[in-house]
Amino acid sequence: MIVMKFGGTSVESAEAIRRVAGIVRERLAQRPVVVVSAMGKTTNKLLEIANMAVGGDARTSVLGILGVLRDFHLEQAAALGIEDSLNKVPFGITATFKELKQLIEALVVMRELTPRLIDTISAYGERLSSLVVSAAFNRLGVPSLHFDARSVIKTDARHTQAAPLLKETYEQLRISVPSVVQSGSVPVMGGFIGSTLDGVTTTLGRGGSDYSASIVGAGIGAEEIQIWTDVDGMLTADPTILPGGHRVETCSFAEAAELAYFGAKVLHPATVLPAIEKNIPVRILNSRRPEVAGTLIVSNPPPSDKPICSIACKRNITLVNIVSSRMLMTHGFLRRIFEVFDRHQTSVDMLATSEVSVSLTVDNTRALDAIRSEIESFAEMTAEKDHAIVCLVGENIRGCPQVSARVFSALGGTKTRMVSQGASQLNISLVVAAADLVRAVESLHSEFF
Ligand code: ADP
Ligand code: ASP
Ligand code: MG
Numbered sequence: 001m002i003v004m005k006f007g008g009t010s011v012e013s014a015e016a017i018r019r020v021a022g023i024v025r026e027r028l029a030q031r032p033v034v035v036v037s038a039m040g041k042t043t044n045k046l047l048e049i050a051n052m053a054v055g056g057d058a059r060t061s062v063l064g065i066l067g068v069l070r071d072f073h074l075e076q077a078a079a080l081g082i083e084d085s086l087n088k089v090p091f092g093i094t095a096t097f098k099e100l101k102q103l104i105e106a107l108v109v110m111r112e113l114t115p116r117l118i119d120t121i122s123a124y125g126e127r128l129s130s131l132v133v134s135a136a137f138n139r140l141g142v143p144s145l146h147f148d149a150r151s152v153i154k155t156d157a158r159h160t161q162a163a164p165l166l167k168e169t170y171e172q173l174r175i176s177v178p179s180v181v182q183s184g185s186v187p188v189m190g191g192f193i194g195s196t197l198d199g200v201t202t203t204l205g206r207g208g209s210d211y212s213a214s215i216v217g218a219g220i221g222a223e224e225i226q227i228w229t230d231v232d233g234m235l236t237a238d239p240t241i242l243p244g245g246h247r248v249e250t251c252s253f254a255e256a257a258e259l260a261y262f263g264a265k266v267l268h269p270a271t272v273l274p275a276i277e278k279n280i281p282v283r284i285l286n287s288r289r290p291e292v293a294g295t296l297i298v299s300n301p302p303p304s305d306k307p308i309c310s311i312a313c314k315r316n317i318t319l320v321n322i323v324s325s326r327m328l329m330t331h332g333f334l335r336r337i338f339e340v341f342d343r344h345q346t347s348v349d350m351l352a353t354s355e356v357s358v359s360l361t362v363d364n365t366r367a368l369d370a371i372r373s374e375i376e377s378f379a380e381m382t383a384e385k386d387h388a389i390v391c392l393v394g395e396n397i398r399g400c401p402q403v404s405a406r407v408f409s410a411l412g413g414t415k416t417r418m419v420s421q422g423a424s425q426l427n428i429s430l431v432v433a434a435a436d437l438v439r440a441v442e443s444l445h446s447e448f449f
Helices: 014-025 042-054 059-079 083-088 093-110 115-139 166-182 209-220 253-261 272-278 333-343 368-375 395-399 403-411 434-448
Strands: 002-006 032-036 144-147 186-190 193-195 201-203 224-229 250-252 282-286 295-298 310-324 348-353 357-362 379-393 416-421 427-433
Touching: 002 014, 002 209, 014 059, 014 115, 032 115, 032 209, 042 059, 042 093, 042 115, 059 083, 059 093, 059 115, 083 093, 083 115, 093 115, 115 144, 115 186, 115 193, 115 201, 144 166, 166 186, 166 209, 186 209, 209 224, 209 272, 250 253, 253 272, 253 295, 253 310, 253 379, 310 368, 310 434, 333 348, 333 357, 333 368, 348 416, 357 416, 368 379, 379 434, 403 416, 403 427, 403 434, 427 434
Parallel strands: 002 032, 002 224, 032 186, 144 186, 224 282, 250 295
Antiparallel strands: 193 201, 282 295, 310 357, 310 379, 348 357, 379 427, 416 427
């Protein structure tokens, strides 16, 4: 068995879904299990509708946008010739949108959006796309059975960032999925969504369909987990910052995890965890160019002669400087700082310390004012927005003493605000002003690739 996960752009329209059906049909001998994201930008639209509903927008305009989303799904279903078959089932497109409309109407009245409601609403994207894709497969000659992912992916109740309960989930997967595959059908389920043991809908966090795919792969003991997306694989630079990067042919689980954590959106950061646990190769592939070999992620890739595998970037970073109000750092200073960040559930990405000061970066500034007011009882704190992290990742960094020298000479006059190396031995991370990001990535990319 293999798991094939198709992201939002890969299922964004009837035409894209036809392409996906073709890709799956050619791989039926490998006994695929398919995981899909919501169609196109559906998740963003659902969240926008929910926010409008509680934000005081007129009921008619909120329902108007919801109507556009419903019509889009109906039109794509019609173009695939599955409109009738889908609307006959009790949970077809029209019925599902009726249910969602009731929920949105309740939000307009209540004007309150809890994390639990956010999950319930954003889950409609994958609920709908999996229905559409499964029906389309059947119509296009790929026998398929639709699975409601919420009945197999079991999670804790940390809404919008739920963690899978692996024991329960693997058990559900083993009970229900392989028998369907043996019977010659392709199971199709939505990524991103799950439910608590009580059956309350949850989600694994934005971009979480990759994670779902690898949980499914580990649960059924798949031979490979394929992440089908809109680029040729892991590229040597984020294409939204520097187009024209090269495809990385192979990389290690550790490199992929580090790149994902530092902003390579092509993979959700948790994706490799279940794959590592069961040692299942992960392959990133392009659904528009299926003939390209993509990027193969394994535990021990063949040795590479390059020190760097790829350069990842994280935008919208805030640099926080904290200076002890005593002359020297007293013991317990760092603990006090991190307790404050912990209380406000704000994670820190990078860190540097000196005798009396600590610099760190955060990407979530929601609680920064509250953090500042607590920190100011024992230290001074300043925050500077509009920064970015540039992270060079490669297993060979640890063996190449010249890498840092090459990094700084390539950067030339670009001012770096913070540098970190050593935590994992396979990355060098730099903080630069947002305005310098493109220039920094260009210089580093031409130095190393
Ligand atoms: P999907 O909807 O298929 O999950 P995503 O948008 O989540 O797709 O991820 C694919 C995108 O990741 C690419 O279109 C690209 O813009 C972005 N990306 C960022 N860094 C990288 C990288 N190093 N290599 C490839 N893609 C990257
Ligand atoms: N549809 C979800 C999102 O947009 C999950 C995913 O695409 O991976 O975040
Ligand atoms: Mg994604």
